[in-house]
Amino acid sequence: DQQVKQNSPSLSVQEGRISILNCDYTNSMFDYFLWYKKYPAEGPTFLISISSIKDKNEDGRFTVFLNKSAKHLSLHIVPSQPGDSAVYFCAASAHGNTPLVFGKGTRLSVIA
Amino acid sequence: DTAVSQTPKYLVTQMGNDKSIKCEQNLGHDTMYWYKQDSKKFLKIMFSYNNKELIINETVPNRFSPKSPDKAHLNLHINSLELGDSAVYFCASSQTGAGANVLTFGAGSRLTVL
Numbered sequence: 001d002q003q004v005k006q007n008s009p010s011l012s013v014q015e016g017r018i019s020i021l022n023c024d025y026t027n028s029m030f031d032y033f034l035w036y037k038k039y040p041a042e043g044p045t046f047l048i049s050i051s052s053i054k055d056k057n058e059d060g061r062f063t064v065f066l067n068k069s070a071k072h073l074s075l076h077i078v079p080s081q082p083g084d085s086a087v088y089f090c091a092a093s094a095h096g097n098t099p100l101v102f103g104k105g106t107r108l109s110v111i112a
Numbered sequence: 113d114t115a116v117s118q119t120p121k122y123l124v125t126q127m128g129n130d131k132s133i134k135c136e137q138n139l140g141h142d143t144m145y146w147y148k149q150d151s152k153k154f155l156k157i158m159f160s161y162n163n164k165e166l167i168i169n170e171t172v173p174n175r176f177s178p179k180s181p182d183k184a185h186l187n188l189h190i191n192s193l194e195l196g197d198s199a200v201y202f203c204a205s206s207q208t209g210a211g212a213n214v215l216t217f218g219a220g221s222r223l224t225v226l
Binding site for chain 2: 002036041042044045046093099102104
């Protein structure tokens, strides 16, 4: 019963191009969504978030898009850099005070 | 000046043993968590404490016993270790209120049960 799904286990992108990471969710009670980035042997670090009252949030090279009707969100990284190579986790919570539910992650490789 | 620190980073032990993982945060957060990342890579919540009080206890065997002596520490003790307990355990913390969903994670403790 995966409530947060990241169906692409891996993605390779050339440096300078756009990286698009996708996430789907099933629980309609989710109202807050986050992306975390994880390097090997480190813990996940917060990257960007979006509330369900918005459909887009931008922070520098990172933009998260939310499509509530499709229960889908995506993270765009442009331009992609080799240092962006990491595992990206999508996470969601309901009403702001329930524990984060994570997807399985997508491993992004940015090739120079 | 690590924000969330866990010890040990690696732990290899035999089935049936008892082991503990310690976690400390210096962010002044009032809520701490234990997450487990198993072989399938899912990060799943195990426990959550707010100001030393247990507020979330997911379906976790009672061999796992968290203890929070103060709001800066949340330790995890595991009795009678089983092969299926092998995983990476992440401690995290957050602050109630705006940004409560933004967790700060430790680097993880990789437990291997032989």
